[in-house]
Amino acid sequence: MLLEVKNLTVYYDAVLALENISLTVSGGEIVAMIGPNGAGKSTALKAICGLLKPQSGDVLFQGENINGKQPYQLVEKGLCLVPEGRRVFTSMTVLENLEMGAYTVTSGQWSVVSRKNRQPKVDIRQLVEKIFSLFPVLNKRQKQKAGTLSSGEQQMVAIGRALMLKPKLLLLDEPSLGFSPNYVDTVFEKIKEINRGGTTILLVEQNARMALEYADRGYVFEIGKIAFEDKAKNLLENDEVRKSFLGER
Amino acid sequence: MNNVFCQLLVNAVIAGSIYALIALGFTVIYRTVKFFHFAHGVVYTAGAYFAYTLIISLHLNFALSFFLSMVLAAILGIAIDRFVYYPLRQQNASNLIFLLASFGVFIFLQNLIQLIYGAQILTIRTGPIKEGHHFLGAVITDVQILILAASIILMIFLWLFIQKTKLGKAMRAVADDPVAANVVGINPERMIRTSFAIGSALAGAAGILISFETNIEPTMGFSALLKGIIAAIIGGIGSIPGAVLGGFFLGLAENLGIWKISAGWKDCIAFAILIIFLFIRPWGFLGTKTEKETI
Numbered sequence: 104m105l106l107e108v109k110n111l112t113v114y115y116d117a118v119l120a121l122e123n124i125s126l127t128v129s130g131g132e133i134v135a136m137i138g139p140n141g142a143g144k145s146t147a148l149k150a151i152c153g154l155l156k157p158q159s160g161d162v163l164f165q166g167e168n169i170n171g172k173q174p175y176q177l178v179e180k181g182l183c184l185v186p187e188g189r190r191v192f193t194s195m196t197v198l199e200n201l202e203m204g205a206y207t208v209t210s211g212q213w214s215v216v217s218r219k220n221r222q223p224k225v226d227i228r229q230l231v232e233k234i235f236s237l238f239p240v241l242n243k244r245q246k247q248k249a250g251t252l253s254s255g256e257q258q259m260v261a262i263g264r265a266l267m268l269k270p271k272l273l274l275l276d277e278p279s280l281g282f283s284p285n286y287v288d289t290v291f292e293k294i295k296e297i298n299r300g301g302t303t304i305l306l307v308e309q310n311a312r313m314a315l316e317y318a319d320r321g322y323v324f325e326i327g328k329i330a331f332e333d334k335a336k337n338l339l340e341n342d343e344v345r346k347s348f349l350g351e352r
Numbered sequence: 353m354n355n356v357f358c359q360l361l362v363n364a365v366i367a368g369s370i371y372a373l374i375a376l377g378f379t380v381i382y383r384t385v386k387f388f389h390f391a392h393g394v395v396y397t398a399g400a401y402f403a404y405t406l407i408i409s410l411h412l413n414f415a416l417s418f419f420l421s422m423v424l425a426a427i428l429g430i431a432i433d434r435f436v437y438y439p440l441r442q443q444n445a446s447n448l449i450f451l452l453a454s455f456g457v458f459i460f461l462q463n464l465i466q467l468i469y470g471a472q473i474l475t476i477r478t479g480p481i482k483e484g485h486h487f488l489g490a491v492i493t494d495v496q497i498l499i500l501a502a503s504i505i506l507m508i509f510l511w512l513f514i515q516k517t518k519l520g521k522a523m524r525a526v527a528d529d530p531v532a533a534n535v536v537g538i539n540p541e542r543m544i545r546t547s548f549a550i551g552s553a554l555a556g557a558a559g560i561l562i563s564f565e566t567n568i569e570p571t572m573g574f575s576a577l578l579k580g581i582i583a584a585i586i587g588g589i590g591s592i593p594g595a596v597l598g599g600f601f602l603g604l605a606e607n608l609g610i611w612k613i614s615a616g617w618k619d620c621i622a623f624a625i626l627i628i629f630l631f632i633r634p635w636g637f638l639g640t641k642t643e644k645e646t647i
Contacts, residue, residue: 154531178537190532192525203525207537209518262537 104166105130105272105303106151106182109159112149113143119145123160123328130277133294133304135314135335137348138324144307145187145325148185148274151305152177154186164272166195179207181271187307189281193250195243200230200249200260204267234263237293254281258290266297273297275306279313291317310347315339323348358490360607366496366565368603369503370558371535375587375595376510377554379427383527383590384547387450391432391457391574394465395552395575399425399559401465404476418502418560425556427609429548432457437462437527438541446533466570473567499561506557507596508548514592523547527590582626588639598639 106128113121136144149155235242238259308314315335323331402421484493514520525533587598609621
């Protein structure tokens with residue numbers, strides 16, 4: 104089991120946001136967390152990677168308890184989060200943003216990065232090329248400040264930055280947000296492609312139907328609890344899920 | 353009259369470089385913590401007193417004292433963060449709490465300095481006063497040349513550090529978006545400590561340089577802090593080139609302003625400029641308009 108979440112309870116100030124939820128993700132899967140706004144799916148993702156402190160419960164990554172670890176401590180272990188809302192480094196270029204994705208493996212703190220005649224511990228250029236082949240539009244924009252990109256392109260930068268070190272588990276918070284509706288398909292195609300490359304994916308998505316079509320398994324959240332969990336295909340066929348969560352009559 | 357202008361210009365540039373250093377340090381810290389670190393002013397004072405202790409009491413040479421005083425100022429900055437701000441961060445304190453705490457630190461340390469050194473004026477200048485160099489009708493002393501050169505060198509170092517080194521880039525990343533920096537593997541606490549070290553070293557350097565030029569006293573930090581903050585705001589809060597621009601602009605405005613009106617109005621000029629900027633262009637010369645800043 105790659106990720107195991109046991110009896111997680113999270114409070115936002117005094118408000119109970121997640122009550123005693125448990126979930127698992129095995130290597131190679133795409134797992135979707137869906138549900139209405141405020142159901143706690145994003146909270147779950149933040150608690151898993153340490154952006155939020157859970158009140159109780161355990162998070163195990165590759166069998167190791169990662170409770171109380173902050174996101175920056177998990178990057179080297181192979182767990183990366185793409186936070187909600189296209190959080191790119193706006194004053195840096197696309198290339199610099201991607202370089203920051205390899206922050207934990209580049210050489211010493213005082214060294215000069217991104218100079219061509221230097222030999223860093225890892226070949227950043229090669230890692231960057233891989234991201235460009237996944238998102239060709241970023242190649243054209245590499246010298247542009249990330250703050251000047253369209254929201255979709257910024258999301259690509261955020262995802263590309265998280266993929267620089269080829270994480271074992273990628274957490275995506277609302278990956279389709281910011282893309283125009285007719286591009287959402289493409290985003291999920293890319294997610295599938297990333298997954299085929301050997302990265303396990305746990306994602307939170309507003310666009311429930313689309314997420315379940317691409318996912319292997321799904322968890323349906325409802326007011327701080329998991330209401331359903333099943334194979335994505337079964338969830339799509341489950342009458343109750345379709346009625347309450349996929350907006351069908 | 354031309355000579356007066358040249359002399360005022362020299363004075364303006366010297367004052368401007370001190371303001372710019374204070375504003376730079378303030379900005380470096382502001383960028384990572386996003387609150388107004390008022391105790392920055394007392395770090396400037398401490399820098400001057402460190403230099404006084406090393407030069408007058410311990411008889412160390414100027415260059416070594418300068419360097420050591422900057423290191424001590426950096427340590428003081430880190431200590432303020434570690435013992436005051438860090439515990440507050442752990443409790444998710446609001447910006448207002450940080451602001452009040454930074455005032456508290458300012459008053460506490462200023463009084464501590466007064467307790468140790470006394471309230472009277474002290475001076476580092478020991479030798480006879482040498483006549484300055486004549487330059488385009490203006491007089492500029494060795495110390496003033498040192499102030500200008502040292503400030504410019506520090507500014508260039510800071511710029512190269514922020515732009516080129518990995519640590520500098522990580523600091524820029526935290527300034528842009530602390531959450532995004534955290535998820536790529538940057539320890540935010542470490543960057544906050546680094547920014548306090550660098551920012552405080554710059555404030556210390558300004559204090560040391562001014563102590564070579566004028567007398568020092570425990571209360572010197574407050575007006576320096578205000579000038580530094582005004583410079584940071586008119587340059588564009590959070591902008592590093594803006595802090596330098598704001599510092600020199602303020603120095604010029606103050607010193608050229610008193611060409612025509614009495615020198616007693618110097619501070620008034622600074623605040624008038626601040627108020628004009630807050631009304632017309634609150635994001636300053638180089639700040640970003642969209643950012644909504646909270647103190």
